[in-house]
Amino acid sequence: MKILIVDDFSTMRRIVKNLLRDLGFTNTQEADDGQTALPMLQAGDFDFLVTDWNMPGMQGIDLLKNVRSDPNLKDLPVLMVTAEAKREQIVEAAQAGVNGYIVKPFTAGTLKEKIDKIFERIEGS
Amino acid sequence: MDTQDKLMADVTLDQARHLIKCLESGKVEEAREAIDGLSQIREASLFCEVGKLTRQLHEALSNFQLDNKLTGLAAQDIPDAQERLNYVIETTENAANKTMDSVEKCLPISENIKSTADELLNDWGKLYRRELKPGEFRKLAGRVETFLTSVSSDSSQLNGLLTEVMVAQDYQDLTGQVIRRVITLVQDVEENLVHLIKMFGSTEEYQKAQKQDVKHEGAEGPVIDKTREDVLTSQDDVDDLLSSLGF
Structure with a gap:
């Protein structure tokens, strides 16, 4: 399982990376915004994307939309981990095809729960 | 009433009494002069008011410069x-x-x-x-x-x-x-x-703007204002919203 973590704050990337490792996902890479992340996704064989929303360059929501409109990436599971919590933003992310949405600050338990749920659903479908 | 106003009132009263006296005793010429005198006083007090306003404006401006950090x-x-x-x-x-x-x-x-x-x-x-x-x-x-x-x-x-x-x-x-x-x-x-x-703008508009609802658009990071109704405050609320959307 190869996972890309996208966040403009290196400390947050590090936290997510450590939590993922704790859950048994050791193969992770990092990008600091959507613009850097998109070519990595297009070039690499990533199985899962964890992204922040509010980033300079390309924001997480636009990265999600780009992923969904790319024929090679459209089925990539995407988990949003963000401080953005406006009702209309969550609706927008849902409409854009996000697979999970976590609001910061979050706990290790929440991350595990959402990831489990995403994979359960993928395996079930 | 400050001393200047009182002085002016006294002078006006004196002039008016003088005018009545003149009219009663039929001194038309003197009465006319008295009327001129009275209107001069009125002009003088008008100038005095303008002077006061000018001084206030000047003080306000220099005060502003003093406080102006x-x-x-x-x-x-x-x-x-x-x-x-x-x-x-x-x-x-x-x-x-x-x-x-x-x-x-x-x-x-x-x-x-x-x-x-x-x-x-x-x-x-x-x-x-x-x-x-x-x-x-x-x-x-x-x-x-x-x-x-x-x-x-x-x-x-x-x-x-x-x-x-x-x-x-x-x-x-x-x-x-x-x-x-x-x-x-x-x-x-x-x-x-x-x-x-x-000093230079409209206090009314300022007060109106204080009460106005601000429209928040786009990504804005963590929202601290707990009274805002467009923001969800917990993961549970987010989960509820998503499940209502069929997630």
Whole structure:
């Protein structure tokens, strides 16, 4: 399982990376915004994307939309981990095809729960 | 009534009495002069009012310049505040990294203690169940001794690392002080701006703007205003919203 973590704050990337490792996902890479992340996704064989929303360059929501409109990436599971919590933003992310949405600050338990749920659903479908 | 006004009233009253006297005694020419005198007084008091207003305006302007810290704020305090806030970002980032460095060093130590302890416990059980072969007890005893020695030194190492984590939290005090100063600056700027609006703008519009709902668009980071109704406050609320959308 190869996972890309996208966040403009290196400390947050590090936290997510450590939590993922704790859950048994050791193969992770990092990008600091959507613009850097998109070519990595297009070039690499990533199985899962964890992204922040509010980033300079390309924001997480636009990265999600780009992923969904790319024929090679459209089925990539995407988990949003963000401080953005406006009702209309969550609706927008849902409409854009996000697979999970976590609001910061979050706990290790929440991350595990959402990831489990995403994979359960993928395996079930 | 100030002394100047009282003086003027007295003079006017005198003039008026004089006018009546003139009219009663039929001194038309003198009466006409008295009327001229009265209208002069009126003009004089008008000039006096204009003078007062001019003085007030002048005072207001020079007062404003006296209180006016805007130049200083723009030239010194605001650039200084930017530096201070950058310092907060750097300091909190360093603290987070220092903490994670230490935690990442702690994790393999505690994982190792756990796995060795699990193995020993397993073999210890064999001892109780008399499943150990004759030579194995000596080996197990040796492993227990090595483990106890390593736990002792591992614990000191963990203590050291945990102390580092604790000390790394000193950023809270440092950044707290810096942020408090920036808050004072923001209050200062607000006061000066309000003053400026009172002098040159419309207080009414300012009060209207205070009550206006601001439209929030796009990404804005964590929302602190708990009264806002367009923002969800917990993961549970987010989950509820998503499940209502069919998630």
